[in-house]
Amino acid sequence: MAHDSVEKQLNELYRLLNQYNYEYHVLDNPSVPDAEYDRLMKELVRLEGEHPELITPDSPTQRVGGEPLSAFEKVRHETQMLSLANAFSEDDLRDFDRRIRQAIGDQFSYVCELKIDGLAVSLRYVDGLFVQGSTRGDGTVGEDITANLRTIRSIPIRLKEPFSLEVRGEAYMPKKSFLQLNKVREENGELLFANPRNAAAGSLRQLDPRIAASRNLDIFLYGMGDYGTTGVTAHSEGLDLLEKLGLKVNKERRKCESIEEVIKYINKWTDNRPNLDYEIDGIVIKVDSIDQQEQLGSTAKTPRWAIAYKFPAEEVVTKLIDIELS
Numbered sequence: 001m002a003h004d005s006v007e008k009q010l011n012e013l014y015r016l017l018n019q020y021n022y023e024y025h026v027l028d029n030p031s032v033p034d035a036e037y038d039r040l041m042k043e044l045v046r047l048e049g050e051h052p053e054l055i056t057p058d059s060p061t062q063r064v065g066g067e068p069l070s071a072f073e074k075v076r077h078e079t080q081m082l083s084l085a086n087a088f089s090e091d092d093l094r095d096f097d098r099r100i101r102q103a104i105g106d107q108f109s110y111v112c113e114l115k116i117d118g119l120a121v122s123l124r125y126v127d128g129l130f131v132q133g134s135t136r137g138d139g140t141v142g143e144d145i146t147a148n149l150r151t152i153r154s155i156p157i158r159l160k161e162p163f164s165l166e167v168r169g170e171a172y173m174p175k176k177s178f179l180q181l182n183k184v185r186e187e188n189g190e191l192l193f194a195n196p197r198n199a200a201a202g203s204l205r206q207l208d209p210r211i212a213a214s215r216n217l218d219i220f221l222y223g224m225g226d227y228g229t230t231g232v233t234a235h236s237e238g239l240d241l242l243e244k245l246g247l248k249v250n251k252e253r254r255k256c257e258s259i260e261e262v263i264k265y266i267n268k269w270t271d272n273r274p275n276l277d278y279e280i281d282g283i284v285i286k287v288d289s290i291d292q293q294e295q296l297g298s299t300a301k302t303p304r305w306a307i308a309y310k311f312p313a314e315e316v317v318t319k320l321i322d323i324e325l326s
């Protein structure tokens with residue numbers, strides 16, 4: 001390496017560090033020990049220190065931005081970020097299924113996804129480079145939280161192929177990180193977060209990206225702003241494409257050929273939910289074909305081709321608070 005040009009050395013370090021970061025944070029399957037990653041990162045920091053003019057925004061050293069922002073800019077979403085109508089029972093699911101069949105007939109498939117209990121966000125990539133990230137907001141206008149989203153290690157700064165697309169997903173805080181964060185806050189006499197969703201939302205609304213970087217946030221992507229240029233004809237294909245590009249997509253997704261299969265999937269995850277290391281508040285059910293989604297259309301706020309089955313709210317064990325009788 002010593003004789004290569006500095007640019008070549010930098011590019012090789014980018015390539016290795018991005019690959020190892022992807023294996024660790026997206027595949028959860030590192031091929032080298034952490035010490036090797038740290039050694040290469042130190043080497044990159046040293047080399048960039050000697051040649052600061054060669055530092056580029058997609059360098060692995062640029063994930064955690066510099067100064068805190070004074071405020072968040074507004075971002076208008078190219079296509080509206082819809083929310084979901086809810087189903088609370090098997091009957092609600094059968095009504096949903098009946099409405100679909102009345103509209104497009106019986107020849108269609110569903111895709112079921114775990115409903116991640118976090119904060120809906122949008123990531124924009126241009127020629128493969130992560131250029132902007134924002135909150136869903138009211139579905140039309142959100143807040144620019146690019147600096148905070150860059151700190152999420154499972155978000156690639158550069159896609160594996162130079163696609164320009166807008167992807168949507170749920171940023172979340174893993175259960176373990178939530179418990180650890182509240183333990184530290186309790187020790188420091190600070191207010192505790194009520195649940196991982198609030199902790200994730202609170203972390204992404206920090207103006208100082210170093211705070212967001214310290215919160216061990218993660219993300220699952222679940223869709224695109226529009227499938228137009230990708231040539232994808234089904235939602236399930238779209239998710240496979242996002243995975244191919246290096247984005248983190250939840251592996252528990254499942255194609256279902258009938259509402260019966262959907263109900264079996266829901267029952268499986270009702271029981272298995274405690275074993276996940278992130279919180280889910282339900283199951284999202286979507287018609288798979290993009291053409292059929294377009295035939296079904298949307299209301300002002302929610303698609304007619306998707307619904308969220310919500311788990312019954314767990315009985316909240318209210319901790320008896322000893323009230324000091326003054």
Ligand SMILES: NC(=O)c1c(N)nc(OC2CCCC2)nc1O[C@@H]1CCC[C@@H]1O
Nearest residue numbers: 082083084113114115116120170222284
């Ligand atoms: N939270 C989720 O895991 C999730 C998901 N897996 N899939 C979708 O699909 C969108 C696409 C069209 C309407 C909803 N949305 C999700 O969360 C939504 C985002 C906004 C409100 C819900 O949290």
